[in-house]
Amino acid sequence: MKILVPVKRVVDYNVKIRVKPDQTGVDLANVKMSMNPFCEIAVEEAVRLQEAGTATEIIVVSVGPAQAQETIRTALAMGADRGILVKTDDELEPLGIAKVLKAVVEAESPDLVILGKQAIDGDNNQTGQMLSALLGWSQGTFASELGIDGDKINVTREIDGGLQSVKLAMPAIITTDLRLNEPRYASLPNIMKAKKKPIDEKELAEYGVDAAPRLEIVKVAEPAEREAGVKVETVGELVDKLKNEAGVL
Amino acid sequence: MNTLLIAEHNNETLADATVKAVTAAAQMGGECHVLVAGSGCAAVADAAAKLDGVAKVLLADDAQYEKQLAEPMAALVVSMADGYATIASPASTNGKNFMPRIAALLDCSQISDITAVIDANTFERPIYAGNAIQTVKVNEAKKTVTIRATAFQAAGDGGSAGVEAVGAADNPGLSEFVNEELTKSDRPELTSAKVVVSGGRGMQSGENFPMLEKVADKLGAAVGASRAAVDAGFVPNDYQVGQTGKVVAPELYIAVGISGAIQHLAGMKDSKVIVAINKDEEAPIFQVADYGLVADLFTAVPELEEELGKAGL
Numbered sequence: 001m002k003i004l005v006p007v008k009r010v011v012d013y014n015v016k017i018r019v020k021p022d023q024t025g026v027d028l029a030n031v032k033m034s035m036n037p038f039c040e041i042a043v044e045e046a047v048r049l050q051e052a053g054t055a056t057e058i059i060v061v062s063v064g065p066a067q068a069q070e071t072i073r074t075a076l077a078m079g080a081d082r083g084i085l086v087k088t089d090d091e092l093e094p095l096g097i098a099k100v101l102k103a104v105v106e107a108e109s110p111d112l113v114i115l116g117k118q119a120i121d122g123d124n125n126q127t128g129q130m131l132s133a134l135l136g137w138s139q140g141t142f143a144s145e146l147g148i149d150g151d152k153i154n155v156t157r158e159i160d161g162g163l164q165s166v167k168l169a170m171p172a173i174i175t176t177d178l179r180l181n182e183p184r185y186a187s188l189p190n191i192m193k194a195k196k197k198p199i200d201e202k203e204l205a206e207y208g209v210d211a212a213p214r215l216e217i218v219k220v221a222e223p224a225e226r227e228a229g230v231k232v233e234t235v236g237e238l239v240d241k242l243k244n245e246a247g248v249l
Numbered sequence: 250m251n252t253l254l255i256a257e258h259n260n261e262t263l264a265d266a267t268v269k270a271v272t273a274a275a276q277m278g279g280e281c282h283v284l285v286a287g288s289g290c291a292a293v294a295d296a297a298a299k300l301d302g303v304a305k306v307l308l309a310d311d312a313q314y315e316k317q318l319a320e321p322m323a324a325l326v327v328s329m330a331d332g333y334a335t336i337a338s339p340a341s342t343n344g345k346n347f348m349p350r351i352a353a354l355l356d357c358s359q360i361s362d363i364t365a366v367i368d369a370n371t372f373e374r375p376i377y378a379g380n381a382i383q384t385v386k387v388n389e390a391k392k393t394v395t396i397r398a399t400a401f402q403a404a405g406d407g408g409s410a411g412v413e414a415v416g417a418a419d420n421p422g423l424s425e426f427v428n429e430e431l432t433k434s435d436r437p438e439l440t441s442a443k444v445v446v447s448g449g450r451g452m453q454s455g456e457n458f459p460m461l462e463k464v465a466d467k468l469g470a471a472v473g474a475s476r477a478a479v480d481a482g483f484v485p486n487d488y489q490v491g492q493t494g495k496v497v498a499p500e501l502y503i504a505v506g507i508s509g510a511i512q513h514l515a516g517m518k519d520s521k522v523i524v525a526i527n528k529d530e531e532a533p534i535f536q537v538a539d540y541g542l543v544a545d546l547f548t549a550v551p552e553l554e555e556e557l558g559k560a561g562l
Contacts, residue, residue: 095352123492125345126359127349133353133354142345159343160341164316164426165428167427169424178476178486217386218385219383220376221381222381226523230540235552238556246540248522
């Protein structure tokens with residue numbers, strides 16, 4: 001079974017981002033970038049399926065700037081076999097990315113595509129579902145457990161209020177939630193080995209897909225600041241203030 | 250042009266998130282039509298018809314929609330999408346699941362998790378876990394939108410819209426529901442509770458959460474947790490408040506033993522009143538708290554329960 005894992009290079013999740021003074025976006029100059037945490041979970045799941053003998057090949061793809069090659073290398077060091085970088089300096093929207101990924105799927109014919117449920121920059125939570133729609137495949141979003149069952153896949157999903165299990169026809173799209181697994185750290189020997197694994201560099205234009213941005217970003221602003229309140233000395237004082245000052249009891 | 254709002258419900262009752270999403274949908278111009286897709290869900294359609302701002306309720310009552318699986322839901326909505334400029338739903342896990350599928354099938358863009366409607370085509374939404382607010386405009390004839398319900402007031406119930414039945418669409422047959430395990434609790438649901446009491450890594454173990462539950466029961470509150478507490482296995486994932494969990498905006502949020510990581514703040518900073526109890530006076534949670542108590546939670550929480558009792562709760 002062949003697995004395709006799309007990954008995204010984003011601002012590291014520990015970085016406190018700053019909005020640009022002209023409100024055109026978020027300042028990404030000299031900011032630490034990493035693989036999106038949900039994408040790491042997707043790579044880890046694919047590697048575990050390979051270790052279990054279920055998957056035979058893992059291909060990692062990223063659509064983004066030249067530096068996204070580092071993100072692909074990280075996935076190769078975790079255990080993926082080869083990479084594809086679709087180069088573009090435009091910031092594509094989820095539908096555009098899904099159209100590019102559809103073209104990659106058609107060229108590579110994977111049985112399963114595993115993606116992160118959302119990227120922690122745009123917080124859109126759209127790409128996997130859109131790719132599934134464009135391909136006419138089934139979708140198992142927000143997965144916390146996967147089990148291959150012949151030509152079907154059982155997916156346990158994190159839903160509001162609990163868990164839901166669905167059985168999906170393959171090929172399928174899976175998007176990962178936090179508790180699917182805990183991604184490994186790549187070992188030094190594996191990082192060295194990853195340097196020799198192939199990454200196929202493509203230009204976006206080669207896919208002949210219209211992925212041009214369609215939305216107009218009017219502005220990006222700082223959220224309303226919340227002012228720090230007061231410190232109370234005792235629990236009694238706290239309850240008194242909640243009751244008589246804030247009026248919430 | 251009209252808006253089609255897809256209702257969140259459990260086939261018996263209309264979710265609070267839908268009641269709030271109607272308020273957002275009514276601000277998008279044109280008529281607001283509500284689609285209730287489910288199985289044996291006529292009572293839900295009747296409830297939706299009573300909401301202020303709803304012009305018409307469309308009822309698709311068929312076994313294939315019982316669990317609102319993405320593949321049949323998308324096929325249904327696409328079959329009835331003509332005449333709507335906007336297709337919307339609450340940003341629940343159901344909405345997040347099927348809405349982008351609908352958008353791609355209609356070849357239109359989706360605006361996720363909106364927190365304000367500026368005009369029919371312009372919306373505000375949080376990005377980077379709420380550390381920035383993006384204003385985005387759609388310049389095309391169709392779009393899908395998911396609505397962060399906690400950002401909107403509930404619609405009133407003085408309406409009297411008609412209910413029309415709509416036929417089922419062909420089921421693509423790609424997916425099959427197997428089962429679900431819903432957390433059983435007598436407490437209110439996290440995202441609609443008026444008071445939320447959350448515990449963090451400082452709770453040290455899941456065995457200490459009953460201490461918070463006692464306080465929660467006094468306040469009629471839901472119990473939540475930080476991602477750190479969930480990752481440490483203290484409580485299940487559906488307790489998680491934060492960027493990657495649930496977003497809450499109750500009247501009162503009590504954070505116990507929570508340091509206040511960015512990702513947690515993203516899920517609760519719109520609460521009306523925030524209380525923080527933490528023994529580390531440098532914890533970032535104090536920067537957003539209206540009332541901070543620097544104390545050992547293992548003495549402060551039982552004391553809080555007692556004081557609430559004295560206050561007549």
